[in-house]
Amino acid sequence: MYRGSCERKMELRGRVISKGNAEGEALTTSQPISFYGGVDPDTSKIIEKGHELEGECVRARILVFPNGKGSTVGSYTLYRMKKNGNAPAGMINRECETVVAVGAIISEIPCVDKIDISKIGSGDTILIEADVVRIKRKSKA
Amino acid sequence: MQLTKEEENMLDGEEGYAVKKSMEILVALGNIYGAESLIKVGSVQVAGVSYHNLGDAGLQFLSELARDGKVKVLTTLNPAGMDLKDWKKLGIDKEFARKQKLVIDAFDKMGIIISCTCTPYLIGNLPIFGEHIAWSESSAVTFANSVIGARTNREGGPSALAAAFVGKTPNYGLHLDEKRVPDIHIHVTAELKKLSDWGAFGYCVGENAENKIPYITGIDHADLDDLKSFCASVVTYGAKPLFFIPKITPGSMDHQPPKEMITIETRDIENAYESINDDFSTVDLVCIGCPHCSIKEVAKIARMLKGKTISPHTQFWVASSRFVKGIADDRGYTETIEGAGGKFACDTCMAVAPLKGRFRSVVTTSAKGCYYSRHNNMMTKMGSLQECIEAAVKGKWS
Numbered sequence: 001m002y003r004g005s006c007e008r009k010m011e012l013r014g015r016v017i018s019k020g021n022a023e024g025e026a027l028t029t030s031q032p033i034s035f036y037g038g039v040d041p042d043t044s045k046i047i048e049k050g051h052e053l054e055g056e057c058v059r060a061r062i063l064v065f066p067n068g069k070g071s072t073v074g075s076y077t078l079y080r081m082k083k084n085g086n087a088p089a090g091m092i093n094r095e096c097e098t099v100v101a102v103g104a105i106i107s108e109i110p111c112v113d114k115i116d117i118s119k120i121g122s123g124d125t126i127l128i129e130a131d132v133v134r135i136k137r138k139s140k141a
Numbered sequence: 142m143q144l145t146k147e148e149e150n151m152l153d154g155e156e157g158y159a160v161k162k163s164m165e166i167l168v169a170l171g172n173i174y175g176a177e178s179l180i181k182v183g184s185v186q187v188a189g190v191s192y193h194n195l196g197d198a199g200l201q202f203l204s205e206l207a208r209d210g211k212v213k214v215l216t217t218l219n220p221a222g223m224d225l226k227d228w229k230k231l232g233i234d235k236e237f238a239r240k241q242k243l244v245i246d247a248f249d250k251m252g253i254i255i256s257c258t259c260t261p262y263l264i265g266n267l268p269i270f271g272e273h274i275a276w277s278e279s280s281a282v283t284f285a286n287s288v289i290g291a292r293t294n295r296e297g298g299p300s301a302l303a304a305a306f307v308g309k310t311p312n313y314g315l316h317l318d319e320k321r322v323p324d325i326h327i328h329v330t331a332e333l334k335k336l337s338d339w340g341a342f343g344y345c346v347g348e349n350a351e352n353k354i355p356y357i358t359g360i361d362h363a364d365l366d367d368l369k370s371f372c373a374s375v376v377t378y379g380a381k382p383l384f385f386i387p388k389i390t391p392g393s394m395d396h397q398p399p400k401e402m403i404t405i406e407t408r409d410i411e412n413a414y415e416s417i418n419d420d421f422s423t424v425d426l427v428c429i430g431c432p433h434c435s436i437k438e439v440a441k442i443a444r445m446l447k448g449k450t451i452s453p454h455t456q457f458w459v460a461s462s463r464f465v466k467g468i469a470d471d472r473g474y475t476e477t478i479e480g481a482g483g484k485f486a487c488d489t490c491m492a493v494a495p496l497k498g499r500f501r502s503v504v505t506t507s508a509k510g511c512y513y514s515r516h517n518n519m520m521t522k523m524g525s526l527q528e529c530i531e532a533a534v535k536g537k538w539s
Contacts, residue, residue: 017169041198072277072297073194080198101169102299106162106202113173 010135012115014092017101019130020110022090026124026135027061028117029053034070035077035103044086062126063088064117068100078103090128092117142171142311143178151307159210159251163303170300171311179309180273180316183291184215186261187253187305188277189298191222191493192241199298200244206302207247213308217256217266218248219278220433220460220490225257231458231486237495253305257488258462260369260433262289265464270391273316275304280373280432280509283382288368290391292316295382315383321392323356323385325349326402330359331410335525339367340508341413343374345405351379356398357386359405366438373432373509417511419520423454425500426519427533428491429526430460431510436468438526442483443474445530451482452536456500458486483533504532 029052033039038048044059058081068074078100081087087109093100096113104111110128120126120135127134144152152164167179189195195203222241223233233241249255256264259278268274268291276282277296285291294314296304304310314320327346333339346355355375363371363386376382385393429442442459451457459478461469466487469475475485486494491503492513502520505511506529511521522538532538 015172017173018165072299073189073199075297075299076189076195076199076202079202080196083198083201096169096173098170098173098297098300101173102166102297105165105169106299 008137010119012119012133012135014112014115014131014133016131017093017096017113018104018109018111020108020128021130022062022110022128024060024062024089024126026064026120026122026126027053027056027058028064028120028122030066032067032069033065035068035074035099036071038070039077039081041077041080041084041086044081058088059086060089062090062092062128064092064120066094066117068097070099072099072102074099075103075106078109079107082107082109090126092120092126092128092133142168142176144168148179157209159206159208159306162206163306166300166303167307167309167311171313174311174313176311176313178312179307180312181308182214182275182304182310183268183272184217184266184274185212185301185305186217186219186266186276186278186281187248187298187301188219190219190244190248190257192237192244193222193493193495195244200240200247203244203247207250210251210306212252212305214305215266216253216305217258217261217264218253219257220259220493221245221257221488222494223489224486225255225488227487230484231489231494232499233495256462256464258433258464259490260435260462263433263435263465264462273310275301275310277301279376279382280369283372283376283384284369286315286383287372287385287390321354321383323354323396324399324401325353325355326398326400327355327357327405328359328402329357329405331405331407333360333367336366336370337506337508337523337525338410339371340374340506340523341410341417342405343371344378344413344417344508345409346384347375347378347380349403352381354381355384356393356396357384358398360386360389363389366435369432369435370507373507377509377512414523417508418522421502421520421522422537422539424502424504424532424536424538426456426458426503427529428458428460428486428503428505428510429529430458430486431491431505431507433490434459434461434465436465439465439469439474440472441526442530443469443477445526446481446483447477449481449530449534451533455533455536457483457533459483460486460490463487504529504538
């Protein structure tokens with residue numbers, strides 16, 4: 001009988017919003033994120049009260065969420081996070097909207113949308129290569 | 142999205158960093174919203190000017206763009222966080238003023254007119270019927286779409302700037318005939334007697350037409366200031382930035398009233414006042430000019446303030462553009478208003494100035510002004526110009 005860990009791999013294809021490659025550990029939520037007021041650009045923590053990810057740090061993670069919400073100033077928040085070294089390594093959306101798209105582009109954070117985000121769990125290792133998202137999940141056999 | 146050879150070159154960086162970044166933004170938005178191409182725009186209005194909202198991140202981004210970015214079309218600017226000349230008079234602190242000036246310097250370097258007003262259509266950025274434009278500032282977007290019949294989506298600061306550097310915007314949403322169709326019929330039976338009634342009416346329509354385009358009947362008269370106030374209110378409280386009023390706004394006769402209908406009665410207008418008005422009597426600030434006052438409004442204020450004195454416990458601000466104040470200076474209105482103890486707040490407004498913690502209560506003619514003042518932890522009351530001036534003189538709302 002085989003014991004120990006094995007890796008499951010999956011590949012999804014989406015649409016490039018902000019081009020580039022990125023690798024990191026997934027931080028996944030089914031709730032939209034407001035960067036202006038919802039994320040602290042100086043600590044990289046999600047601070048929106050009652051959010052699934054409240055208190056989580058997005059720095060260097062692959063942030064997986066359905067879509068952005070809230071003020072267009074949120075684009076500048078992403079830019080500030082990038083300048084502070086607090087930005088996510090990459091972002092994956094179900095359906096990207098203006099605030100996140102503009103924020104990702106001006107901050108040069110790779111971003112892909114049109115992805116079935118329910119297939120990505122927090123802790124999965126994610127590789128974004130242009131429009132391709134590769135998922136590696138360690139699981140006990 | 143189909144790009145021309147010239148647009149491809151801009152995207153490849155042939156015209157430098159600012160144009161390249163701008164093309165990336167426009168192409169991404171075009172793809173998200175299904176635009177087939179970019180279209181030329183006649184003018185741009187840029188929001189996101191107050192250092193209060195931008196912070197150091199926004200300032201840094203704008204400074205980087207200003208290194209090689211130059212606007213290709215007529216571009217005007219939204220209000221800043223302070224009066225650019227008389228900021229001390231409004232109690233703005235020195236460090237804020239220094240940062241705000243750096244923001245303005247960046248815009249100036251890009252070739253943008255430092256108009257600092259939410260009413261660009263009053264100071265020379267006046268599109269014509271059917272013209273494609275790329276504007277941010279929701280009240281101005283609504284005015285341009287509805288009262289003028291120009292065509293613009295509700296841009297954010299960066300996407301408006303991108304359109305200015307490229308001279309184009311993706312062709313989707315309110316640029317297209319098929320998206321400029323009303324989808325809710327609002328019939329008003331209440332009589333709209335004073336300016337603040339238009340703000341209250343905008344509140345009612347906005348709440349009932351969330352993300353919809355209203356077709357409004359029951360109105361047979363409106364002037365510029367009424368519509369300016371209504372535009373600010375209706376979009377703040379939830380509607381799309383376009384409405385039709387038959388015989389008053391252009392293009393309205395091309396449409397039939399939509400099937401879904403809601404009636405706004407006198408009671409609804411009264412309820413709007415009730416939800417906007419908090420319970421207080423001591424008035425810290427009276428602010429008129431959200432959106433920025435027209436010269437007609439300034440003249441009215443001067444006439445009503447003549448021979449009166451503002452309470453020493455209350456500040457009275459007239460928010461307007463520097464251009465309108467120029468006319469007010471020449472006509473002697475400024476002297477009358479300042480003689481009574483009032484102040485002009487040029488280049489700025491109650492929605493974007495750093496007012497949090499400075500005033501407990503504000504009285505204004507504007508529903509939008511009340512919305513943003515509550516965000517600044519202030520108690521709010523909305524009333525007619527007459528009531529606002531009485532409150533400023535007595536220092537109390539009675």
